[in-house]
Amino acid sequence: MTTRIARLDSRALIRVSGPDARPFLHTLLTQDVETLTEGQLRFGALLSPPGRLLFDLFLWGGPDAIVLDVAADRRDALLQRLAMYKLRARVTVEPDDRPIFAAWGGDLPDGFVADPRTPALGGRAYGGAVAADATEADWQAHRLAVGVPDPATDAPADKTYPIEANFDLLNGIDFQKGCFVGQETTSRMKRRGAIKTRMLPIAFDGPTPVFGAEVLNGDLRAGEVLSGRDGAAMALLRLDRLDGALTVDGRPVEVRRPAWVPPAA
Template identity: 60%
Template sequence: MTCFAPLNSRALIAVAGPDWRSFLQGLITQDVESLQPGEARFGALLTPQGRLLWDLFVVGREDGCWLDVEAEHRDAILQRLTMYRLRAKVELATDDTPVSVLFATDADPVAEPGAGWVKDPRHPGLGWRGYGAEAPAGATPVKEAEREAQKLALGVPAPRDWGSDRLYPIEANFDLMHGIDFKKGCFVGQETTSRMKRRGQIKSRILPIVFEGPAPAPGTEVLAGDRRAGEVLSGAEGRAFALLRLDRALGAGLTVDGRPARAEVPGWMADAVGEAATEPG
């Protein structure tokens, strides 16, 4: 079944002007120099110390781009961008074009829906993101919660999992969701991010955990025996995201809220997480 959901949690910032590409290129984790109209790339704005502040999608337009960001943080992001603008010839403005998503609840990919839609770059199963786009004929309208349930099933975390200024982007799997371009050159927080990737210093990642019953409260400890292996971030019945220490959580019998649990490594993460888990202590 193909589902259409308005994303009321997302909002847009319009970026234009002669220097828009060079301006963003020096700030965010994603390359924008080669971005084409009608293409979306996933990325983030980091702190100078390399921690993840906010995720974003850069959506190419004929005269600039949109930044697709969390609605509740749009004003703060706009303020941060304005602070960095200095003498750059860049125009920044809020844009009320609605954001939506088109995705499938089965394994069949959603066919290209046409104008106003761009491919979600993070994972093939995530379908298409719409900007001022109408629901295609035959699509079933659903609430945004259905989209979040699909992401949980795929093992794709969300902003509520990584928060702001808490985790490094690699801990939130941005490197595996095509959210960091390690070849683009300098950006804010680049030094720490590149060093973690180069040295393999990836001790923790967000992974799904499975268990019986309702989701534990965010912040609940995940234990491997009597040792802390991580903490719950968000979840639903029988499944949640947790920030886990890979050396303790993978292959171990876990408990959460007194219940047996186990870590699950989605197939799209398997190679990278397996390599990281074997890094020395």
């Protein structure tokens, strides 16, 4: 298959440097930052104290800093949040204006790092002279086909638990690292198996229903539609109501559970 490359203008970078950069981020984020090596890419999040998703992000180990890959329209809010947590930590937190690229569909070009969520998503690169031959819409269509949600679009801030957005299945939470903001609720949900809803891709005929449109199992609410495109979307679905005939706006709906989602999850 031919590798395709797109520039992701919906994403932006934050550079976190200084002698306390790793311990500072390690105590905040769902991902292990202390063991992040140069050139390595990890997926994680910053949660609210009650454990809801505030910011999805990638962490890239730079030569002299940790670089965060975040939603562009949320970068300023994350900069403010990190400044609030900074206190006396010896860190510098600043915007990084290099572009972000995604590659998928074939071998990764030089300079790209594998996406840590699932190999099917390809990889990412930061900065450099990269020739894009696809659009961000092409990349989003591929992501949706793989069945991976986009938390920045599908999970309004402080409304969704990270496990509902499949962070536990996409290498977005290190349950062995110890404390992080929102850790108690997140670990309890995983430990007790109290996972009632998850984001899963759905297929249907016609245009995408409006965000929040009800998915029904007969007369029972089975979930709601999130972002999508004609014929396909992500939906937040109740796992106990997936059996049976599902509909949205009167149209039949098919749940397309990705291979990376275990049957019992």
